[in-house]
Amino acid sequence: MRLSAILVFGCIAATAAVDKSTDFGMRMVVDAYESVCWYEYLKQFPNTDNSAYQKCGTQSSQIQADALEEADGTEKDYFIKNLSSEMDKLPSDYEECSSLLASATPDYKKASRNDPLKDGGQKNYPFRGFSKCLMKTLEKRHGPQALKAVDDERISGSKSVTGALLERTNQWRALHGVEPLKLLKDLEEAAKEYTSELVMMDCKYKKSNSNHPNRKYKGKKTGEVLDSGNYVAFKFADSGYQIANNWYNEIKDYPFPEGITEENIKVYGKVSRFTQTVWKNTEYVGFAYSEFTDCNNFVTVARYYPTGNTKGGFQENVLPPKE
Ligand SMILES: *[C@@H]1O[C@H](CO)[C@@H](O)[C@H](O)[C@H]1NC(C)=O
Secondary structure, rough: HHHHHHHHHHHHHHHHOOOOHHHHHHHHHHHHHHHHHHHHHHOOOOOHHHHHHHHHHHHHHHHHHHHHOOOOHHHHHHHHHHHHOOHHHHHHHHHHHHHHHHHHOOOOOOOOOOOOOOOOOOOOOOHHHHHHHHHHHHHHHHHHHHHHHHHHHOOOOOOHHHHHHHHHHHHHHHHHHOOOEOOOOOHHHHHHHHHHHOOOOOOOOOOOOOOOOHEHHHEOOOOEEEOOOOOOOOOOOHHHHHHHHHHHHHHHHHOOHHHHHOOHHHHHHHHHHHHHHOOOOOOOEEEEEEHHHHHOOOEEEEEEEEEOOOOOOHHHHOOOOOO
16 A cells, blocks of 8 residues: 555656655655654554544645645645644644744755654754654654554554454453454455455445354354445555444443343444454454445455354443453
């Protein structure tokens, strides 16, 4: 995915004929800004907030693209002004970096995208002060592991959607004091199979028939959770975190301590993805994620074994979060 982002950027640069160093500097600023936004609102656990992430996670790329359209010598000013106005979407500690945006130094010899992360004071690169300030503030707030996460996941982009989905699912499970789920190939295959079926279903998605052989493992019914949506789709691993967070956020409607009973069964439809996520007795999972190319949308299928959400099992299997 990173590759295509870079290619798109390359195209814009070629047609707009903007000073190359300014152009490159903007890319670095956008990277730094989005990385901070990502860590603060999506990666950081358990203080994740999908909607805050979506507010700052994409806008800066748009600003860069718009700035490049100007291509008449005002692009740098446009970029600085518009990006400054986005700074209030980050936690207030970052505010002090804003003033550095204006002191952009467009000249550079050679720079790479992770320079702000590894800045030892030697290299010069465009918008250096600003990007470096963001990274230093991130490190001050969350320690060196935050910079490492940015480097691993955003610069090298080594995590898949389903990898992030599993990681986040198990983080939520740990918060409820239950064992992590293990991936099972058979469940993954079944999930993939059903995903392909859904993709052929004309932009609609629906629960599978629970008697279908595809829903069985070792002769027993498996649990199913579905999702569809366009979660900042160009950053694939991020979609996995956001999907898991969305499912988990159904906790707000879950009736602790009595759980789902005959009386409040109406609530079930609003919380079933949360309850399956943290269901104690479930041990295995298989995830599949696929694009509905014609529908500008994405679909996720998850299968669980043993199945969660069994009648009468809620109190025992859905534990309250640990303090
Ligand atoms: C940049 O700022 C101008 C003027 O304040 C505004 O009209 C425009 O929508 C902004 N562009 C972006 C991408 O935020």
